[in-house]
Amino acid sequence: MTTELILxxxxxxxxxxxxxxxxxxxxxxxxxxxxxxxxxTIAIFYLLLGGAFIAMAQVSVxxxxxxxxxxxxIMILGAEKLGKSNTVAWQRPxxxxxxxxxxxxxxxxLFWRTAPVQAAQTLPDGFGGxxxxxxxxLNNYLLPxxxxxxxxxxxxxxxxxxxxxxxxxxxx
Amino acid sequence: xxxxxxxxxxxLLILILWACLVLLLDVFLKRERLTTILTAIGLxxxxxxxxxxNNLNLTGFNNMVVVDNFAVYLNIIFLGSGLxxxxxxxxxxxxxxxxxxxxxxxxxxSISGMMLMAIAADLIVFFLALELLSIPLYVLAAFARPRVExxxxxxxxxxxxxxxxxxxxxxxxxxxxxxxxxxxxGIAARIAEHQADIPLLTIGAxxxxxxxxxxxxxxxxxxxxxxxxxxxxxxxxxxxxxxxKAAGFAALMRIFVAALPTLSEQIxxxxxxxxxxTMIVGNIVAVAxxxxxxxxxxxxxxxxxxxxxxxVSYGQSSVASVSVSAALFYLLSYAVTNFGAxxxxxxxxxxxxxxxxxxxxxxIGRKYPALAAAMAIFMLSFTGVPPTLGFVGKFxxxxxxxxxxxxxxxxxxxxxxxISAFYYLRVVVIMYMRDGEPEVRSEPWLNLTTxxxxxxxxxxxxxxxxxxxxxxxxxxxxx
Numbered sequence: 001m002t003t004e005l006i007l008x009x010x011x012x013x014x015x016x017x018x019x020x021x022x023x024x025x026x027x028x029x030x031x032x033x034x035x036x037x038x039x040x041t042i043a044i045f046y047l048l049l050g051g052a053f054i055a056m057a058q059v060s061v062x063x064x065x066x067x068x069x070x071x072x073x074i075m076i077l078g079a080e081k082l083g084k085s086n087t088v089a090w091q092r093p094x095x096x097x098x099x100x101x102x103x104x105x106x107x108x109x110l111f112w113r114t115a116p117v118q119a120a121q122t123l124p125d126g127f128g129g130x131x132x133x134x135x136x137x138l139n140n141y142l143l144p145x146x147x148x149x150x151x152x153x154x155x156x157x158x159x160x161x162x163x164x165x166x167x168x169x170x171x172x
Numbered sequence: 173x174x175x176x177x178x179x180x181x182x183x184l185l186i187l188i189l190w191a192c193l194v195l196l197l198d199v200f201l202k203r204e205r206l207t208t209i210l211t212a213i214g215l216x217x218x219x220x221x222x223x224x225x226n227n228l229n230l231t232g233f234n235n236m237v238v239v240d241n242f243a244v245y246l247n248i249i250f251l252g253s254g255l256x257x258x259x260x261x262x263x264x265x266x267x268x269x270x271x272x273x274x275x276x277x278x279x280x281x282s283i284s285g286m287m288l289m290a291i292a293a294d295l296i297v298f299f300l301a302l303e304l305l306s307i308p309l310y311v312l313a314a315f316a317r318p319r320v321e322x323x324x325x326x327x328x329x330x331x332x333x334x335x336x337x338x339x340x341x342x343x344x345x346x347x348x349x350x351x352x353x354x355x356x357x358g359i360a361a362r363i364a365e366h367q368a369d370i371p372l373l374t375i376g377a378x379x380x381x382x383x384x385x386x387x388x389x390x391x392x393x394x395x396x397x398x399x400x401x402x403x404x405x406x407x408x409x410x411x412x413x414x415x416x417k418a419a420g421f422a423a424l425m426r427i428f429v430a431a432l433p434t435l436s437e438q439i440x441x442x443x444x445x446x447x448x449x450t451m452i453v454g455n456i457v458a459v460a461x462x463x464x465x466x467x468x469x470x471x472x473x474x475x476x477x478x479x480x481x482x483x484v485s486y487g488q489s490s491v492a493s494v495s496v497s498a499a500l501f502y503l504l505s506y507a508v509t510n511f512g513a514x515x516x517x518x519x520x521x522x523x524x525x526x527x528x529x530x531x532x533x534x535x536i537g538r539k540y541p542a543l544a545a546a547m548a549i550f551m552l553s554f555t556g557v558p559p560t561l562g563f564v565g566k567f568x569x570x571x572x573x574x575x576x577x578x579x580x581x582x583x584x585x586x587x588x589x590x591i592s593a594f595y596y597l598r599v600v601v602i603m604y605m606r607d608g609e610p611e612v613r614s615e616p617w618l619n620l621t622t623x624x625x626x627x628x629x630x631x632x633x634x635x636x637x638x639x640x641x642x643x644x645x646x647x648x649x650x651x
Contacts, residue, residue, distance in 0.1 A: 109349070109372060142173060143181070143233040147288065147300045150188055154281045154304065157195065158311035161274045162326070 008048065015041040028074045032067060039063040051128040173233075180232030180239045183221040183247065184287050190214035191280035198273030208262050211276040215254045215283070222247040222287075231293070235355055238293040245500055245646035246290040246422050249507055253414045254283045256511045256621060261407035263615040264518050268405065270316050279411065282308035286419040293430070295344040295354040295380075298423050302340060302387070305419055306333050309412055313404040321525060325403025332396040336386030343379030346372055356431040363434050374438045380427060381442065388420035390480060391450040394473045401469035406521055409465065410514030413472045414507045421479055421503065425496055429486050436487020443484050444581060450477030451588040459595045463528050464517055467595060468510075471554060474592060475506050481585060482569055485576025497644040498565075498572040504639065505553070505565035508632065512625030513550040516543060519612050519622070527611070533599060534608030543612060544603045546626040551596040553629045556589050561629045564636045 015038055022034040039062045046055035126132050137145050178185075194214065198207050222244055230239040257279060265271040285305025292298045310333060314326020348354050350373035351362040362368045382393065389397040401409045428439065454474030461467040482499035485491045520536070521527045537544040553562035566589065573582045632639060 105375070140234055141296070143177075143236050144294075144296045144300055147297070147304065150281070150284070151300060151304050151307070153192075154278070154307050157274060157277065157281075158307055161272070161278070161311055162314060162317065 004048065008045075011041050011044055011048075015045075028079055029071065032070050032074060035070075036063050036067045039067070050123070053128055053130050053133055176230055177232040179228075180230040180237050180291065183218045183225065184284055184291070186221060187214065187218045187280055187284045187287065190218070191277050191284065194273070194280065195277045198277065201273070204271055204273060207273040207276055208258060211280060212255060212258055214280060215251050215258070219248065219251040219255075222251060235357055236294040236297050237288075237291045239291050241646040242422075242426070242496070242500070243290040245643060246418060246503075247287050249418055249504060250283050250286040250290070250415060253411060253418075253507055253511070254279060256625070257407055257411035259617040259621045260410055260511070260515055260518055261405075262617050263613075264405070264407045264618075267613070268316060268523060270405065272315075275312065275315060278308035278312055282312070282411075282415065286415050286422075289419040290422045292423070292426065293356045295347060295356070295427075298427065299337075299340055299344060301419070302337060302384075302423070305416065306337070306387070309333075309408075309416060312408040313400055313412070315408060316405045319525075321403035322405065323403075325400045328396050329400045329404075332386060336383045336393070338383075339379050339386070340383030343376045343381075343383060346376030346379065348376075350376060356427065359431040360433075363432075370435075373432075374435055377428070377432050377435055377439060378442065381424065381439065381446075384420045384424050385446065388417045388424075388476045388480075389473050390446050390476050391453040391473065394450070394454070394476075397473055398466045398469040401472070402463065402465045406465065406514060406518045409468075410511055410518075413468070413510055413514075414503075417472070417476060417479075418503050418507070421483075421499060424483060425486070425499065428483065429492055429496060433487045433489065433492070440484055440487060443480060443486075444578065447477050447480040447484060448581060448584050450474065450480060451585055452477075455588040455591045459591065461595070462530055464520075464530055464533070464599070465528055467530070467599075468513060468517070471592070471596075472510070474588065475554075477588075478502065478566065478569060478585060479506075481573050481578075481581055484573065484578050484581060488576055491572065491576045493644070493647040494575060495572040496647060497640070498568040500643040500646055501636075501640055502565040502569050504643070505561035505629075505632075508625050508628050509550050509553040509560075509562055512546060512622060512629060513554070515618055515622040515625065516547045516550065519543060519614070519618055520610065522611070530599065530602055531606075531608070532610060533602045534606035534610065535603075536608075536610045536612065537604035538607075539610055540612050543622065546622050547603060548600045549626050549629050551599050553633075555593045555596045557593075559630060559633050561633045561636070564633045564640075568640065 018034045018038040018041065022031050022038065025031045025034060039058060043055045043058040043063065046052075046058060190210075191214070194207060194210050197210065198204075201207055225239050226241060226244045228239060229241075231237065232239070258276065261275060261279075265275060282305050285301050285303070285308070288297065288301035288304060292301050310326055310330040313329045314323050316322035317326070344354065347359065350369040351359045351367070353359055353362060359368070363373070386393040386396075401413065404412065428435075432439070451474055454470050454472075454477055458467050458470035458474065461470060479499050479502055482495040482502070485495050517528070520532055526532075533547075536547070549560060553560035556562045556566040558564075566585075570582050570585060573585070
């Protein structure tokens with residue numbers, strides 16, 4: 001138990017530090033690399049909770065594919081250095097008020113929620129494994145799963161329509 | 173997957189497959205007219221299958237979709253809007269030099285998203301439907317690129333659409349946190365068993381309301397509307413004004429009436445204020461517009477306010493079904509009138525965004541009496557003057573609001589309608605009383621659409637009883 005606690009708190013510390021680093025660093029590349037580190041720590045959290053599959057998905061999809069995309073976009077655009085940020089004057093106080101509201105909301109959910117917190121159930125064998133996820137995805141959630149594929153197709157068509165060179169004179 | 177599952181999404185399946193097919197065929201077809209005809213055939217076939225689902229009352233995919241008469245009624249509106257949009261776009265796209273087959277494909281995908289919205293009964297499906305209908309609309313709004321206004325419209329619509337999508341997802345997450353389910357019937361059951369966390373649920377419901385309010389352009393979430401409606405190609409705007417609005421209201425009615433009637437004590441005041449604000453701001457700002465597209469954009473905001481009025485009494489089970497059918501009837505009347513008005517706008521519009529000022533309508537009354545008469549009919553219908561469809565729609569709507577006991581809101585509605593008479597009738601006055609040398613395009617499909625919608629606006633108002641009968645049968649199945 002204690003080793004797990006030590007592991008949890010040291011990971012939590014890393015997650016918070018990398019999260020702050022992401023926000024504070026002026027160079028967009030460093031920020032992206034902090035985010036990669038953050039995703040990795042979250043993946044280990046999932047592992048601690050027994051979700052091996054979701055941990056792997058986190059690493060391969062978020063820390064892998066999406067972050068590579070981020071880095072490429074930053075480098076291609078040459079947007080490593082943030083220009084002088086011109087913030088709106090009232091932005092900061094509003095942001096502070098909104099974050100306080102969010103914190104209160106989160107605190108409420110944690111401490112004063114009316115419905116009793118249910119004790120953690122012993123999970124069935126193979127819960128969160130590839131087999132059970134696939135089972136749920138292709139049985140209970142078949143329709144959302146298929147619609148998502150249509151959605152991706154539409155997004156792809158849209159991107160091509162918007163970026164492809166004009167060929168309006170098709171009828172000629 | 174069972175046969176019932178397949179049957180419940182069958183029209184949707186046909187439309188999506190047809191859209192993929194048209195996308196492929198468009199590459200090989202030399203004559204782009206064929207793409208238009210194929211799209212129209214696809215929509216008509218889907219319409220046939222949708223109508224055949226009337227009175228079937230299916231549920232499929234573990235209660236993720238519900239095909240009741242409410243869904244069938246809305247699907248018919250969506251598919252009919254699609255057909256009208258094609259007839260508006262056919263010559264318009266050629267004239268504006270943006271004739272590409274993807275227009276029709278994206279239109280079909282957007283309609284499939286709307287149809288999914290009408291049959292959705294699970295919050296996850298609502299979100300996916302919202303994205304499926306929105307993403308093609310973002311692209312269609314920017315379809316006239318590299319014209320700057322059109323690109324701006326696409327960009328603005330995309331950014332604010334993504335932003336509002338975030339509200340919906342966060343709301344869904346909180347509702348899931350409060351009830352441990354995303355299924356509407358499951359949520360209702362959890363609330364009935366007192367197992368739901370009510371404050372959390374209320375915040376979630378409010379966020380969902382905000383997210384969809386962006387989509388249907390309710391004040392104060394309407395900022396994008398005039399720019400997007402102005403910048404997008406007119407045929408797209410006409411479709412967007414109906415499709416996205418009807419789909420957004422379908423989602424709001426389904427979620428709130430079917431799953432959250434117990435929250436009405438907290439939610440009703442919010443909807444009351446939103447509806448009142450929308451009617452007031454939409455109508456008053458429309459008075460100041462000199463561009464017909466922007467004027468119609470503000471008019472569409474105002475009409476969103478009228479439709480939202482129907483939702484105020486959603487918690488009273490005796491009135492809710494009457495309100496829903498009044499809103500459905502109003503959507504139909506708004507759809508017919510709106511397409512007619514946009515058809516006239518397209519007839520007067522010229523390339524490079526010219527011919528859109530109100531002054532360009534001067535002299536139409538003398539030179540093109542038929543077109544002017546049609547426009548006058550649409551303007552009267554927007555105002556709500558008998559004998560037009562708009563009058564009947566407003567009548568049923570106000571009656572439902574008064575039945576619910578919200579006299580104050582009905583009074584605001586009537587007063588703002590009076591304000592709206594000013595800017596609608598101004599168009600009529602400019603057409604008939606001022607001299608000018610207007611140039612109007614005469615294209616067969618455009619004229620047909622104008623004539624069809626003008627006749628429908630008058631005739632359907634006289635024979636409104638069967639439609640209302642149909643709308644009143646289109647109540648939500650309450651699981």
